[in-house]
Amino acid sequence: MITRKEKETKPNKTTKTTKPTKPWVVFDIDGTLSMTIDPDEYETLSDDYKNCFEFITYKPYKNKDIISEAWVMIRPNVDILLKYTFDNFRVGIWSIGQPGYVDEMVSLIFGKNTKYYPEFVYNFTNCLREYHPLRFYKPLSESPAKDGYIIEDSIDVVDVNDKYFLVPRFDLYDSIDSIDSIDSIDSIDSIDSTEELIDLNTLINDDSLLILIRKLENLI
Ligand SMILES: [Mg+2]
Numbered sequence: 001m002i003t004r005k006e007k008e009t010k011p012n013k014t015t016k017t018t019k020p021t022k023p024w025v026v027f028d029i030d031g032t033l034s035m036t037i038d039p040d041e042y043e044t045l046s047d048d049y050k051n052c053f054e055f056i057t058y059k060p061y062k063n064k065d066i067i068s069e070a071w072v073m074i075r076p077n078v079d080i081l082l083k084y085t086f087d088n089f090r091v092g093i094w095s096i097g098q099p100g101y102v103d104e105m106v107s108l109i110f111g112k113n114t115k116y117y118p119e120f121v122y123n124f125t126n127c128l129r130e131y132h133p134l135r136f137y138k139p140l141s142e143s144p145a146k147d148g149y150i151i152e153d154s155i156d157v158v159d160v161n162d163k164y165f166l167v168p169r170f171d172l173y174d175s176i177d178s179i180d181s182i183d184s185i186d187s188i189d190s191i192d193s194t195e196e197l198i199d200l201n202t203l204i205n206d207d208s209l210l211i212l213i214r215k216l217e218n219l220i
Helices: 004-009 039-043 078-088 099-110 200-204 208-217
Strands: 024-027 034-037 054-058 068-074 090-094 120-122 128-130 135-137 149-152 163-166 173-179 191-197
Touching: 034 099, 039 068, 054 099, 068 099, 078 090, 078 099, 078 208, 099 120, 163 208
Parallel strands: 024 090, 024 149, 090 120, 149 163
Antiparallel strands: 034 068, 054 068, 128 135, 173 191
């Protein structure tokens, strides 16, 4: 019989594929794995853009009988990313969205392939709140993925103690700040923010998740 101690110290060729030794990655959803737009915004798009989106409904609040509608575009290469990460990491999801929305998104992203399913799914109710200024964030110390890596499009929600990988936000619009004139540093009115629809080919050929895989490869 092998005692626990012997088991740990005994060289084991299969260590890499044993679950507990794999590092954790915790994915954000919106802007990282997908983008979600509301029906009004969807209606402004031309058909070739519309064809990239899938329709979802969800109950944002458990105790209210409200059904919300939205359109979702899954980020290119999500399938490749998930196959890679599930083979090499333990996987969790942490979105700042409402529980009903997050559940719907998880079944849209993972439901098609039951082989891969995150070990935990956290939503807005799991986020921590900080004041002055108010912000919600996702400390991995409060999750099963302690010492893991957060995959995010926004640094604002990452805890200072956590390791992370930032990916460019997956979005329909590029925000372009143009400064017409600066009278004083406080003259915020002079900064004009315009939004430009991103070219369809750029969206379809987004390779941010392939670049992410190459970065994750350095960890294992
Ligand atoms: Mg996000």
